[in-house]
Amino acid sequence: xxxxxxxxxxxxxxxxxxxxxxxxxxxxxxxxxxxxxxxxxxxxxxxxxxxxxxxxxxxxxxxxxxxxxxxxxxxxxxxxxxxxxxxxxxxxxxxxxxxxxxxxxxxxxxxxxxxxxxxxxxxxxxxxxxxxxxxxxxxxxxxxxxxxxxxxxxxxxxxxxxxxxxxxxxxxxxxxxxxxxxxxxxxxxxxxxxxxxxxxxxxxxxxxxxxxxxxxxxxxxxxxxxxxxxxxxxxxxxxxxxxxxxxxxxxxxxxxxxxxxxxxxxxxxxxxxxxx
Ligand code: AMP
Numbered sequence: 001x002x003x004x005x006x007x008x009x010x011x012x013x014x015x016x017x018x019x020x021x022x023x024x025x026x027x028x029x030x031x032x033x034x035x036x037x038x039x040x041x042x043x044x045x046x047x048x049x050x051x052x053x054x055x056x057x058x059x060x061x062x063x064x065x066x067x068x069x070x071x072x073x074x075x076x077x078x079x080x081x082x083x084x085x086x087x088x089x090x091x092x093x094x095x096x097x098x099x100x101x102x103x104x105x106x107x108x109x110x111x112x113x114x115x116x117x118x119x120x121x122x123x124x125x126x127x128x129x130x131x132x133x134x135x136x137x138x139x140x141x142x143x144x145x146x147x148x149x150x151x152x153x154x155x156x157x158x159x160x161x162x163x164x165x166x167x168x169x170x171x172x173x174x175x176x177x178x179x180x181x182x183x184x185x186x187x188x189x190x191x192x193x194x195x196x197x198x199x200x201x202x203x204x205x206x207x208x209x210x211x212x213x214x215x216x217x218x219x220x221x222x223x224x225x226x227x228x229x230x231x232x233x234x235x236x237x238x239x240x241x242x243x244x245x246x247x248x249x250x251x252x253x254x255x256x257x258x259x260x261x262x263x264x265x266x267x268x269x270x271x272x273x274x275x276x
Contacts, residue, residue: 001079003086010087010134017084019046023137025128028052029069029182030078033172037141038082040169049135050079051087053094058123069185087135094130103129105152105159111246113148113270116236116261124149125156132162139165143172145179147257147272148246171271173199179271186267194232195264198271201226205240205258209275216240216249219258227262236261236268243274252276 004010014021022045024037030052041048052075059065072088079086102122109121132140142150150168157166172180177199178192187195201223208222219240227235241248243255252275259272 001076001083001086003076003088005088005090006093007089007134010089013085014134014136017047017049020138021045021047021049021135023131023135023140024048024050025131025140025142026050026052027054027068027182028075029071029185030075031172031180031182033143033145033180035078035082036172037143037169038079040167041139041141042082044167045137045139047084048082049085049087049137050083051089051131051135053087053089053127053131055094055123055127056091057095057126058120060117060119063117064183064186069182087131089134094127102126103156103160105155108148108155108246109152111148111241111248112237112239112259113146113261121149121152125152128153129156129160129162132164137164139167141167141169143170144168144272144274145171145181146270147259147274151244151246177203179269181269183267183269187264191232191264191267194230195267195269197227197230197233197264198260198262198269201238201260202258202271202273206273206275209252214252216252216256219252223258223260227260232264234263236263243276 004013022041024041026034054068056065103125104122105125114121154166176196178195204226205219205222220238223238227233238260241257243257255276257272261270
Protein backbone atom coordinates (compact mmCIF):
# COMPACT_ATOMS: atom_id res chain seq x y z
CA UNK A 1 0.00 0.00 0.00
CA UNK A 2 1.34 3.38 -0.99
CA UNK A 3 0.31 6.52 0.81
CA UNK A 4 0.22 10.09 -0.46
CA UNK A 5 -0.75 13.52 0.84
CA UNK A 6 -0.41 16.12 -1.91
CA UNK A 7 -2.34 16.35 -5.17
CA UNK A 8 0.92 16.10 -7.17
CA UNK A 9 1.87 12.82 -5.50
CA UNK A 10 -1.65 11.49 -5.98
CA UNK A 11 -1.80 12.37 -9.66
CA UNK A 12 1.60 10.78 -10.34
CA UNK A 13 0.64 7.54 -8.63
CA UNK A 14 -2.83 7.54 -10.18
CA UNK A 15 -1.22 7.35 -13.63
CA UNK A 16 0.53 4.14 -12.61
CA UNK A 17 -2.68 2.40 -11.46
CA UNK A 18 -3.70 -0.11 -14.12
CA UNK A 19 -7.28 -1.31 -14.66
CA UNK A 20 -10.42 -0.25 -12.83
CA UNK A 21 -10.09 1.94 -9.76
CA UNK A 22 -12.49 1.90 -6.80
CA UNK A 23 -12.51 4.79 -4.30
CA UNK A 24 -13.69 4.56 -0.70
CA UNK A 25 -13.93 8.03 0.87
CA UNK A 26 -13.69 8.06 4.69
CA UNK A 27 -13.00 10.37 7.61
CA UNK A 28 -10.85 7.72 9.32
CA UNK A 29 -11.19 6.05 12.74
CA UNK A 30 -12.16 3.06 10.69
CA UNK A 31 -14.45 0.21 11.72
CA UNK A 32 -16.11 -2.81 10.10
CA UNK A 33 -18.58 -0.54 8.28
CA UNK A 34 -15.73 1.15 6.42
CA UNK A 35 -13.97 -2.17 5.88
CA UNK A 36 -17.11 -3.64 4.28
CA UNK A 37 -16.93 -0.85 1.66
CA UNK A 38 -13.22 -1.48 1.09
CA UNK A 39 -13.77 -5.24 0.74
CA UNK A 40 -16.56 -4.65 -1.78
CA UNK A 41 -14.24 -2.35 -3.76
CA UNK A 42 -11.54 -5.03 -3.58
CA UNK A 43 -13.97 -7.60 -5.05
CA UNK A 44 -15.13 -5.33 -7.86
CA UNK A 45 -12.05 -3.31 -8.87
CA UNK A 46 -8.43 -3.92 -9.87
CA UNK A 47 -7.15 -1.08 -7.68
CA UNK A 48 -8.53 0.16 -4.39
CA UNK A 49 -7.96 3.73 -3.24
CA UNK A 50 -9.04 4.83 0.24
CA UNK A 51 -9.14 8.48 1.23
CA UNK A 52 -8.90 9.53 4.86
CA UNK A 53 -9.80 13.16 5.46
CA UNK A 54 -11.76 14.75 8.29
CA UNK A 55 -13.37 17.38 6.08
CA UNK A 56 -13.72 20.61 8.09
CA UNK A 57 -16.25 22.16 5.70
CA UNK A 58 -18.95 19.59 6.46
CA UNK A 59 -18.91 20.29 10.22
CA UNK A 60 -21.11 23.03 11.68
CA UNK A 61 -19.72 25.61 14.14
CA UNK A 62 -21.04 23.74 17.16
CA UNK A 63 -20.19 20.26 15.91
CA UNK A 64 -17.39 17.89 16.84
CA UNK A 65 -14.65 18.71 14.28
CA UNK A 66 -11.88 19.32 16.85
CA UNK A 67 -12.67 16.22 18.89
CA UNK A 68 -13.61 13.92 15.99
CA UNK A 69 -11.77 10.64 16.82
CA UNK A 70 -8.55 10.01 14.91
CA UNK A 71 -6.07 7.11 14.89
CA UNK A 72 -4.14 7.10 11.63
CA UNK A 73 -1.68 4.36 12.61
CA UNK A 74 -4.49 1.97 13.45
CA UNK A 75 -6.39 2.91 10.29
CA UNK A 76 -3.38 2.24 8.08
CA UNK A 77 -2.83 -1.19 9.67
CA UNK A 78 -6.49 -2.10 9.14
CA UNK A 79 -6.63 -1.16 5.47
CA UNK A 80 -3.11 -2.22 4.46
CA UNK A 81 -4.05 -5.76 3.33
CA UNK A 82 -6.98 -4.49 1.24
CA UNK A 83 -5.76 -1.23 -0.23
CA UNK A 84 -3.38 -0.17 -3.02
CA UNK A 85 -3.27 3.54 -2.35
CA UNK A 86 -4.33 5.72 0.55
CA UNK A 87 -4.77 9.48 0.09
CA UNK A 88 -4.59 11.53 3.27
CA UNK A 89 -4.75 15.15 2.20
CA UNK A 90 -4.39 17.95 4.74
CA UNK A 91 -6.96 20.75 4.98
CA UNK A 92 -4.41 22.98 3.20
CA UNK A 93 -4.21 20.54 0.28
CA UNK A 94 -8.01 20.47 -0.06
CA UNK A 95 -8.71 24.12 0.72
CA UNK A 96 -5.60 26.17 0.00
CA UNK A 97 -5.54 29.91 0.72
CA UNK A 98 -7.92 31.69 -1.65
CA UNK A 99 -10.18 28.65 -2.12
CA UNK A 100 -13.63 29.77 -3.33
CA UNK A 101 -15.48 27.06 -5.30
CA UNK A 102 -18.38 25.02 -3.91
CA UNK A 103 -20.70 22.31 -5.18
CA UNK A 104 -24.31 22.55 -4.01
CA UNK A 105 -27.11 20.08 -4.65
CA UNK A 106 -30.56 21.62 -4.13
CA UNK A 107 -33.89 20.00 -3.15
CA UNK A 108 -32.66 16.65 -1.88
CA UNK A 109 -30.31 18.35 0.62
CA UNK A 110 -33.16 20.35 2.21
CA UNK A 111 -34.88 17.88 4.57
CA UNK A 112 -33.54 15.59 7.32
CA UNK A 113 -29.77 15.99 7.86
CA UNK A 114 -29.73 19.04 5.63
CA UNK A 115 -32.38 20.77 7.75
CA UNK A 116 -30.57 19.98 11.02
CA UNK A 117 -27.05 20.64 9.76
CA UNK A 118 -27.08 23.77 7.55
CA UNK A 119 -24.12 23.77 5.16
CA UNK A 120 -23.27 20.13 5.88
CA UNK A 121 -24.04 18.78 2.42
CA UNK A 122 -22.34 21.71 0.69
CA UNK A 123 -19.17 20.58 2.46
CA UNK A 124 -19.81 16.93 1.61
CA UNK A 125 -20.53 17.43 -2.09
CA UNK A 126 -17.61 19.80 -2.50
CA UNK A 127 -15.10 17.46 -0.89
CA UNK A 128 -16.46 14.39 -2.68
CA UNK A 129 -16.28 16.20 -6.04
CA UNK A 130 -12.65 17.04 -5.24
CA UNK A 131 -11.92 13.44 -4.22
CA UNK A 132 -13.47 12.22 -7.49
CA UNK A 133 -11.46 14.70 -9.54
CA UNK A 134 -8.25 13.79 -7.73
CA UNK A 135 -8.61 10.01 -7.82
CA UNK A 136 -10.67 9.64 -11.03
CA UNK A 137 -12.21 6.34 -9.90
CA UNK A 138 -14.43 4.10 -12.01
CA UNK A 139 -16.52 3.28 -8.96
CA UNK A 140 -16.96 4.98 -5.58
CA UNK A 141 -18.31 3.24 -2.48
CA UNK A 142 -20.62 4.77 0.12
CA UNK A 143 -22.59 3.35 3.06
CA UNK A 144 -26.37 3.21 3.40
CA UNK A 145 -25.67 4.31 6.99
CA UNK A 146 -25.64 7.86 5.61
CA UNK A 147 -28.70 7.35 3.43
CA UNK A 148 -29.26 10.98 2.50
CA UNK A 149 -25.57 11.48 1.77
CA UNK A 150 -25.67 8.54 -0.67
CA UNK A 151 -28.75 10.02 -2.37
CA UNK A 152 -27.14 13.46 -2.59
CA UNK A 153 -23.91 12.07 -4.08
CA UNK A 154 -25.88 10.07 -6.64
CA UNK A 155 -27.75 13.23 -7.62
CA UNK A 156 -24.49 15.19 -7.92
CA UNK A 157 -22.92 12.48 -10.09
CA UNK A 158 -25.95 12.50 -12.39
CA UNK A 159 -26.21 16.27 -12.55
CA UNK A 160 -22.50 16.98 -13.12
CA UNK A 161 -21.83 13.97 -15.42
CA UNK A 162 -19.11 12.46 -13.24
CA UNK A 163 -18.01 9.44 -15.28
CA UNK A 164 -18.24 6.90 -12.48
CA UNK A 165 -20.61 4.50 -10.74
CA UNK A 166 -21.79 4.97 -7.16
CA UNK A 167 -22.09 1.76 -5.15
CA UNK A 168 -24.08 1.92 -1.91
CA UNK A 169 -23.31 -0.82 0.65
CA UNK A 170 -25.56 -2.08 3.49
CA UNK A 171 -25.30 -0.84 7.08
CA UNK A 172 -22.94 -2.89 9.25
CA UNK A 173 -24.24 -3.23 12.81
CA UNK A 174 -22.94 -4.32 16.21
CA UNK A 175 -24.41 -7.61 17.46
CA UNK A 176 -27.07 -5.69 19.42
CA UNK A 177 -28.15 -3.73 16.35
CA UNK A 178 -26.35 -0.41 16.90
CA UNK A 179 -25.12 0.84 13.53
CA UNK A 180 -21.33 1.07 13.57
CA UNK A 181 -20.05 4.63 13.64
CA UNK A 182 -16.78 6.35 14.48
CA UNK A 183 -18.83 8.48 16.88
CA UNK A 184 -19.88 5.47 18.98
CA UNK A 185 -16.63 5.89 20.99
CA UNK A 186 -18.13 9.01 22.55
CA UNK A 187 -20.73 6.85 24.37
CA UNK A 188 -20.18 5.79 27.98
CA UNK A 189 -21.44 2.40 29.16
CA UNK A 190 -25.00 3.48 29.98
CA UNK A 191 -25.26 5.55 26.82
CA UNK A 192 -23.96 2.64 24.76
CA UNK A 193 -26.81 0.49 26.10
CA UNK A 194 -29.34 3.24 25.48
CA UNK A 195 -28.05 3.70 21.90
CA UNK A 196 -29.73 0.47 20.79
CA UNK A 197 -32.99 2.43 20.97
CA UNK A 198 -32.52 3.64 17.38
CA UNK A 199 -32.47 0.07 16.08
CA UNK A 200 -35.33 -0.96 18.35
CA UNK A 201 -37.41 1.97 17.21
CA UNK A 202 -36.77 1.27 13.51
CA UNK A 203 -37.65 -2.38 14.09
CA UNK A 204 -40.95 -1.45 15.76
CA UNK A 205 -41.86 0.65 12.72
CA UNK A 206 -40.82 -2.10 10.33
CA UNK A 207 -42.95 -4.59 12.24
CA UNK A 208 -45.97 -2.29 11.99
CA UNK A 209 -45.30 -1.93 8.26
CA UNK A 210 -45.07 -5.70 7.86
CA UNK A 211 -48.39 -6.02 9.68
CA UNK A 212 -49.95 -3.82 7.02
CA UNK A 213 -49.60 -0.29 8.44
CA UNK A 214 -49.19 2.22 5.60
CA UNK A 215 -50.08 5.45 7.40
CA UNK A 216 -46.76 7.30 7.63
CA UNK A 217 -47.78 9.40 10.63
CA UNK A 218 -48.59 6.25 12.59
CA UNK A 219 -45.26 4.73 11.50
CA UNK A 220 -43.46 7.85 12.78
CA UNK A 221 -45.56 7.54 15.93
CA UNK A 222 -44.30 3.98 16.48
CA UNK A 223 -40.69 5.14 16.22
CA UNK A 224 -41.28 8.09 18.57
CA UNK A 225 -43.03 5.85 21.09
CA UNK A 226 -39.99 3.56 21.40
CA UNK A 227 -37.58 6.53 21.53
CA UNK A 228 -39.67 8.16 24.27
CA UNK A 229 -39.22 5.01 26.37
CA UNK A 230 -35.46 5.60 26.59
CA UNK A 231 -34.65 8.36 29.10
CA UNK A 232 -31.14 8.96 27.72
CA UNK A 233 -32.41 9.49 24.17
CA UNK A 234 -33.47 12.85 22.74
CA UNK A 235 -34.80 12.56 19.19
CA UNK A 236 -33.93 15.40 16.81
CA UNK A 237 -36.04 14.11 13.92
CA UNK A 238 -37.92 10.97 12.99
CA UNK A 239 -38.87 10.52 9.36
CA UNK A 240 -40.86 8.29 7.07
CA UNK A 241 -40.05 9.67 3.64
CA UNK A 242 -40.21 8.81 -0.03
CA UNK A 243 -37.08 6.80 -0.83
CA UNK A 244 -36.21 8.85 -3.92
CA UNK A 245 -37.20 12.42 -3.07
CA UNK A 246 -36.82 12.18 0.75
CA UNK A 247 -40.08 14.13 1.11
CA UNK A 248 -42.21 13.17 4.13
CA UNK A 249 -45.02 10.78 3.25
CA UNK A 250 -48.66 10.68 4.29
CA UNK A 251 -49.19 7.17 2.97
CA UNK A 252 -46.51 4.61 2.11
CA UNK A 253 -47.06 3.42 -1.44
CA UNK A 254 -43.67 2.50 -2.92
CA UNK A 255 -40.20 2.39 -1.36
CA UNK A 256 -39.83 4.41 1.84
CA UNK A 257 -36.89 5.52 3.98
CA UNK A 258 -37.34 5.42 7.74
CA UNK A 259 -34.65 7.57 9.31
CA UNK A 260 -33.81 9.38 12.51
CA UNK A 261 -31.23 11.47 14.31
CA UNK A 262 -31.13 10.98 18.06
CA UNK A 263 -28.95 12.55 20.73
CA UNK A 264 -27.68 10.15 23.35
CA UNK A 265 -26.18 12.66 25.76
CA UNK A 266 -24.12 14.95 23.56
CA UNK A 267 -23.56 12.28 20.89
CA UNK A 268 -25.69 12.60 17.79
CA UNK A 269 -26.47 9.22 16.19
CA UNK A 270 -28.27 8.51 12.91
CA UNK A 271 -29.78 5.31 11.57
CA UNK A 272 -32.26 4.16 8.93
CA UNK A 273 -34.18 1.28 7.40
CA UNK A 274 -35.53 0.99 3.87
CA UNK A 275 -39.10 -0.35 3.50
CA UNK A 276 -40.50 -1.92 0.37
P1 AMP B 1 -17.31 8.36 7.52
O1 AMP B 1 -15.89 8.00 7.84
O2 AMP B 1 -18.21 8.39 8.69
O3 AMP B 1 -17.41 9.59 6.65
O4 AMP B 1 -17.86 7.17 6.62
C1 AMP B 1 -17.24 6.84 5.42
C2 AMP B 1 -18.16 5.93 4.64
O5 AMP B 1 -18.42 4.75 5.39
C3 AMP B 1 -19.52 6.58 4.35
O6 AMP B 1 -19.92 6.26 3.02
C4 AMP B 1 -20.41 5.94 5.37
O7 AMP B 1 -21.76 5.87 4.97
C5 AMP B 1 -19.81 4.55 5.46
N1 AMP B 1 -20.18 3.92 6.74
C6 AMP B 1 -20.02 4.44 7.98
N2 AMP B 1 -20.53 3.60 8.91
C7 AMP B 1 -21.04 2.55 8.24
C8 AMP B 1 -21.73 1.35 8.63
N3 AMP B 1 -22.00 1.08 9.92
N4 AMP B 1 -22.11 0.49 7.67
C9 AMP B 1 -21.85 0.76 6.36
N5 AMP B 1 -21.21 1.86 5.93
C10 AMP B 1 -20.82 2.75 6.85
